[in-house]
Amino acid sequence: MTNQDILQIIENRKSTRAxxxxxxxxGQLEQLMRVTTRAPSWKNAQSYKVYFIxxxxxxxxxxxxxxxxxxxxxxxxxxxxxxxxxxxxxxxRMFALGMDLYSHMGIDRKDKLGRExxxxxxxxGFDAPVMAFFYIxxxxxxxxxxxxxxLLGHICLVxxxxxxxxxxxxxxxxxxxxxxxxxxxxxxxxxxxxMALGYADPQDKNNSFRSERAPLEEVMEVI
Amino acid sequence: MTNQDILQIIENRKSTRAxxxxxxxxGQLEQLMRVTTRAPSWKNAQSYKVYFIxxxxxxxxxxxxxxxxxxxxxxxxxxxxxxxxxxxxxxxRMFALGMDLYSHMGIDRKDKLGRExxxxxxxxGFDAPVMAFFYIxxxxxxxxxxxxxxLLGHICLVxxxxxxxxxxxxxxxxxxxxxxxxxxxxxxxxxxxxMALGYADPQDKNNSFRSERAPLEEVMEVI
Numbered sequence: 001m002t003n004q005d006i007l008q009i010i011e012n013r014k015s016t017r018a019x020x021x022x023x024x025x026x027g028q029l030e031q032l033m034r035v036t037t038r039a040p041s042w043k044n045a046q047s048y049k050v051y052f053i054x055x056x057x058x059x060x061x062x063x064x065x066x067x068x069x070x071x072x073x074x075x076x077x078x079x080x081x082x083x084x085x086x087x088x089x090x091x092x093r094m095f096a097l098g099m100d101l102y103s104h105m106g107i108d109r110k111d112k113l114g115r116e117x118x119x120x121x122x123x124x125g126f127d128a129p130v131m132a133f134f135y136i137x138x139x140x141x142x143x144x145x146x147x148x149x150x151l152l153g154h155i156c157l158v159x160x161x162x163x164x165x166x167x168x169x170x171x172x173x174x175x176x177x178x179x180x181x182x183x184x185x186x187x188x189x190x191x192x193x194x195m196a197l198g199y200a201d202p203q204d205k206n207n208s209f210r211s212e213r214a215p216l217e218e219v220m221e222v223i
Numbered sequence: 224m225t226n227q228d229i230l231q232i233i234e235n236r237k238s239t240r241a242x243x244x245x246x247x248x249x250g251q252l253e254q255l256m257r258v259t260t261r262a263p264s265w266k267n268a269q270s271y272k273v274y275f276i277x278x279x280x281x282x283x284x285x286x287x288x289x290x291x292x293x294x295x296x297x298x299x300x301x302x303x304x305x306x307x308x309x310x311x312x313x314x315x316r317m318f319a320l321g322m323d324l325y326s327h328m329g330i331d332r333k334d335k336l337g338r339e340x341x342x343x344x345x346x347x348g349f350d351a352p353v354m355a356f357f358y359i360x361x362x363x364x365x366x367x368x369x370x371x372x373x374l375l376g377h378i379c380l381v382x383x384x385x386x387x388x389x390x391x392x393x394x395x396x397x398x399x400x401x402x403x404x405x406x407x408x409x410x411x412x413x414x415x416x417x418m419a420l421g422y423a424d425p426q427d428k429n430n431s432f433r434s435e436r437a438p439l440e441e442v443m444e445v446i
Binding site: 004005006007008009010011013014015026029030033034035036037038039040042043044045046047048049050051052053054057080082083085086087090093094096097098137139140141142143144145146147148149150151152153154156157158161168170182183188192193211212213214216218219220221222223 | 227228229230231232233234236237238249252253256257258259260261262263265266267268269270271272273274275276277280303305306308309310313316317319320321360362363364365366367368369370371372373374375376377379380381384391393405406411415416434435436437439441442443444445446
């Protein structure tokens with residue numbers, strides 16, 4: 001563990017989009033889960049299962065996933081369709097993120113190809129050494145997603161405290177059938193999203209980007 | 224802030240079911256949100272809004288909520304119905320939590336009235352000085368619940384680091400129409416769950432309970 005101060009951890013954590021070619025050990029992944037499964041859940045149900053794909057299998061999965069998304073352009077089949085009906089005050093935040101990120105990367109807003117090239121890296125899990133996939137039981141839904149989110153929050157922070165970097169990725173949700181070949185999960189569980197996990201590349205420009213946040217008054221009220 | 228070590232925070236945090244009669248300031252709530260809204264969300268959408276009800280208004284809300292749940296026994300109308308189709312390996316965990324908690328409290332498993340009396344405190348938010356209610360935009364669903372969960376995970380931990388205690392409560396989800404009277408939220412946002420927030424009562428037996436967790440091999444696999 002390299003940094004234990006929670007405020008510093010939260011301040012340092014970011015969605016990391018470039019990783020070093022440096023393995024994460026099974027022991028580290030177990031430590032990560034040992035700590036984070038203390039997260040609360042509905043009646044302590046812990047209705048999730050996390051698969052960490054590493055090494056040669058990870059490489060195989062990345063190639064298959066990338067081929068499907070970028071070359072074959074297979075129809076996305078996420079368990080939960082991407083949401084599109086965001087109210088305008090929220091669309092504004094999403095739009096700003098895109099503008100800020102591409103501007104930081106020096107990609108012109110009109111450079112469609114440049115933006116696409118940048119975005120494609122999502123489908124390789126940014127070449128992180130570990131790809132994590134998060135499942136919940138097939139008969140469950142919203143309440144389990146909340147619990148899964150609480151776990152994800154813990155994972156992002158504890159990973160950071162271990163010197164590891166993460167990027168939770170909805171873009172890895174689009175081909176559950178490909179992922180299932182590697183996790184060997186049957187239809188009793190459904191795959192919700194993925195996460196890139198590893199050591200951040202400190203040299204990569206992606207990793208000096210810092211996203212904005214909405215003003216407090218937009219997201220909270222004390223009565 | 225009283226404790227900054229994230230591992231210690233995670234270890235210490237628990238769902239707190241008894242609180243001191245000691246106010247939390249607006250400044251503390253703002254600090255809590257200022258830090259936790261650094262949590263990642265779908266394209267930085269931050270598609271949530273948190274209402275903190277305090278003081279006399281909180282007291283009024285508690286009485287109305289408790290009356291509805293315990294005296295008038297109004298039909299629960301949560302935005303998302305409680306889930307019931309948990310697979311048996313998960314039901315086992317939920318059952319164990321109930322057994323362990325009531326056993327810790329010295330309430331016999333056959334003492335239906337005793338268990339009910341204990342459970343009713345949920346509908347008073349355990350008389351915490353603050354009740355928080357979490358909303359997402361009405362047109363959104365699963366992906367926003369994941370993001371809300373990530374925020375909740377951060378809130379539990381940062382509150383603990385500030386010397387505050389929390390209990391995320393699905394039981395406060397059952398009457399969105401009552402809560403809306405206090406938050407003045409209209410139908411553009413929907414209320415997902417509540418949270419009790421305040422200072423833990425160190426003397427109360429509820430707060431020396433520690434819940435178990437599933438063995439790692441049930442919740443993770445490295446491939």
